[in-house]
Amino acid sequence: MTVNQTSTAEQLRNRLVDEILAGRRVPADVERAMRTVPRDAFLPGLELQNAYTDQAVTIKDNPGGPLPLSCASVPSVVALMLEQLGARAGDNVLEIGAGTGYNAALLAELVAHGHVTTVDIDPDVALHARTRLNATGYEHITVIERDGLLGAPENAPYDRIIATVGVWDIPATWWNQLKDGGRLVLPLRWRGQTRSVALTRHGEQLVSDGMELCGFVPIIGQNGEKTSPLDADDTIRVHYDEDQGIDLDGLAATLRASEPALEVPSAQRVGGEEPFDGVWLRATASDDRVCRLEVTPKALESELLRRPAIPVRSPVLVEGSSMAYLTVTREGIEAERAFRLGAAAYGPRAEELARDLVTHIDAWGSDRLAVPRMTVTPADNVAAMADHVISKPESRITVTYNC
Incomplete structure (x- = not known):
C-alpha cells in the first residue's frame, strides 16, 4: 500500500466506526479494535470504499443454494456480537466460522495476551483466513479446517465461544468445551427467525441476558429447519x-x-x-x-x-x-x-x-421493549423446565417473559 492509500483506508475505517457509534453504544475496547484492524486487508480485491461500508460481503458463493457459503458479516452486527460476548484480556476464545479472518483479528485485539482459535469447515475459507491473518500480523491465531459443530477440544476449555454462522441447535460438544461461567454468543435459529443470543453457562443451563434480531448464513450439518x-x-x-x-x-x-x-x-x-x-x-x-x-x-x-x-x-x-x-x-x-x-x-x-x-x-x-429470558439445557437433562419447551435433538429451549 502507498501512504495515501493507507491514509484513505484509515479515514474510511474511522468513518465507518463513527457511523456505527451513532446508531448504538459500543464498548471502548470493541471500538478500539474496530479502529485498529484493517477490514480491507481481509477483503483483497474489493474496492476500498466497499470494504468500509456497513454491509455483508460474499467471499464464497454456494452453487447449491440461494445463500452464500461464506461472507464477511455486516460490521455493525460484528460490533453488536462482540459487545454481547464481552471478551476480556487473557481470555481463551473459540470462534465457529472463520470467514475472512477479520473477526478473529478483532477478538485477538480484545483478548490481548489470551488466545483465539477459529474453525471453518470449508478448506478455501480456512486458507483465506490463515493467509490474511498472517499478512496482517496475527500469526498467533489458531486456524483449523474442521466441522464447526465439533468445536476445537485441543484448546479447550474456553472462556468465550462465538458462532458467526446461523445455528439451529446447540451441540453438546460446545457445552463440553465452554467453562462454567463462560459465555456463548450465537445467531440462534428457531421458529423461522434468527437472533444473536448472549448466553452464560450456569452448570447445566445456559441463560440469556440479551438477544438481537440478525441474519446469518446457516451452519453446514444442521438440517432441522x-x-x-x-x-x-x-x-x-x-x-x-x-x-x-x-x-x-x-x-x-x-x-x-x-x-x-x-x-x-x-x-x-x-x-x-x-x-x-x-x-x-x-x-x-x-x-x-x-x-x-x-x-x-x-x-x-x-x-x-x-x-x-x-x-x-x-x-x-x-x-x-x-x-x-x-x-x-x-x-x-x-x-x-x-x-x-x-x-x-x-x-x-x-x-x-x-x-x-x-x-x-x-x-x-403491552411492553414493546421487553426482552425475554432464554434458558437452554442439554437434551438429556431431565430437570424440570417451564411448561412450554422447544425441543431439539441436542438441546431444550424455553423463552419466558416476566409479565
Missing part, C-alpha cells in the same frame, strides 16, 4: 422446524381456492421506523404453531394473497390447512403511529388463528 413451497411456481414458501407438523398439501389447497383473506386488526399501531419484530419473538414463548412466511414479488404482483407485513419474512401461525400471518395497514398520514398491525388468515380455522395472532400482537404491545 425446513423450507417448502406452497404453490406450483414456488413463489410462496413456509419455513418451519422439524418438530412442527405442517400440512403442506392442505395449505397449498387452501391457497389454490383463492378465497379472500379474513382480516382482523389489532389495537396496536406503529410508526414508520418503529420495529415490531418483537411480535414474532413474543409468540414463540408459548405457541408451537409459529413459522416464517416468505412471499416473493411475483406472488405479490399476482395478488395470490394479502400482502404480509414484511414479504420475505413474516411470522405466521400454521395449523392444519389454515394459516394467519402478520399484516401492516396504513391508517392516516398525520398520526405519529400511522400503521396498524393485524392478521390476515386463510382456511377453515382462519378466524381462530387470526384472533390468536392478534392476541400475540397485543401482548407485545
